[in-house]
Structures are given as structure tokens and as C-alpha cells.
């Protein structure tokens with residue numbers, strides 16, 4: 001929930017809250033929700049943030065024209081890598097969210113084919 005600090009700006013603890021799985025959403029996934037009133041404090045003087053990974057949002061924030069999906073990643077045609085913006089292709093983590101090198105390489109190869117076709121035939 002928040003970091004706690006001393007008057008001198010030194011970390012003294014982290015306030016956390018317990019979570020539980022909520023009801024399944026439309027996709028059947030149960031998302032974690034807070035248990036109201038379950039806050040507790042972990043005393044510490046050092047915090048290393050390691051809470052998962054995702055694609056760097058800098059690009060999608062600074063170049064918002066290609067349509068994004070509900071997770072904030074670029075939507076593409078999976079066969080070509082074409083985005084909703086003419087002349088722009090995307091692939092890899094910025095499309096799938098954090099995934100693997102092999103998936104990013106595969107998307108790159110498909111996009112390269114599609115870019116070649118676009119430059120050769122204009123389609």
C-alpha cells in the first residue's frame with residue numbers, strides 16, 4: 001500500500017494488505033481483491049521492488065495512435081504484425097505482454113515478410 005519512513009527520510013517499513021481471489025470475470029479468471037481492514041506493516045530498512053514485469057509503456061504512451069488492447073499493448077494482425085496505423089508493424093512484448101525471445105523473433109519474421117510485401121506491392 002505504501003512505504004513508511006522516518007523524519008530523516010529513511011525506510012522503516014512497508015504497509016501491506018492481504019488479498020483474496022474474487023469472483024471469476026467474463027474470461028473465467030479470478031482476480032485478486034483486497035481484504036478490507038487486513039492492513040499490516042512489515043518492518044524493514046531496504047526494499048527491492050520485484051513485482052513482475054511488463055513491456056515498457058514509454059512507447060505506447062508517446063505514440064498512442066495504433067489501437068491498444070485493454071492491457072495497454074499494441075493490437076496487431078497476428079499473421080502480419082500490421083497495426084491499425086498504416087505503415088506501422090509491431091511484435092514481441094509490446095504486443096503480447098511479457099513473453100519469450102522465440103515469440104518475439106517469430107513475430108519479427110512475420111512482420112519482415114509483411115513489410116517486404118508492402119514495400120514491393122503496396123499492400
Ligand SMILES: Cc1cc2nc3c(=O)[nH]c(=O)nc-3n(C[C@H](O)[C@H](O)[C@H](O)COP(=O)(O)OP(=O)(O)OC[C@H]3O[C@@H](n4cnc5c(N)ncnc54)[C@H](O)[C@@H]3O)c2cc1C
Pocket residue numbers: 053056058059091092093094098099100101102104
Ligand atoms: C529478467 C528477464 C529474464 C528473461 N528471461 C528470458 C529467458 O530466459 N528466455 C526467454 O525466451 N525470454 C526471457 N525473457 C523475456 C524476453 O527478454 C522478452 O520476451 C524479449 O526480449 C522481447 O523482445 P522484444 O524485441 O519484444 O522487446 P525487447 O527485447 O524489450 O526490445 C525492445 C527494444 O526497444 C527499445 N526501445 C524501447 N522504447 C524505444 C523507443 N521509444 N525508441 C527506440 N527504442 C526503444 C528498448 O531499449 C529495447 O532495446 C526475460 C525477460 C526478463 C525481463
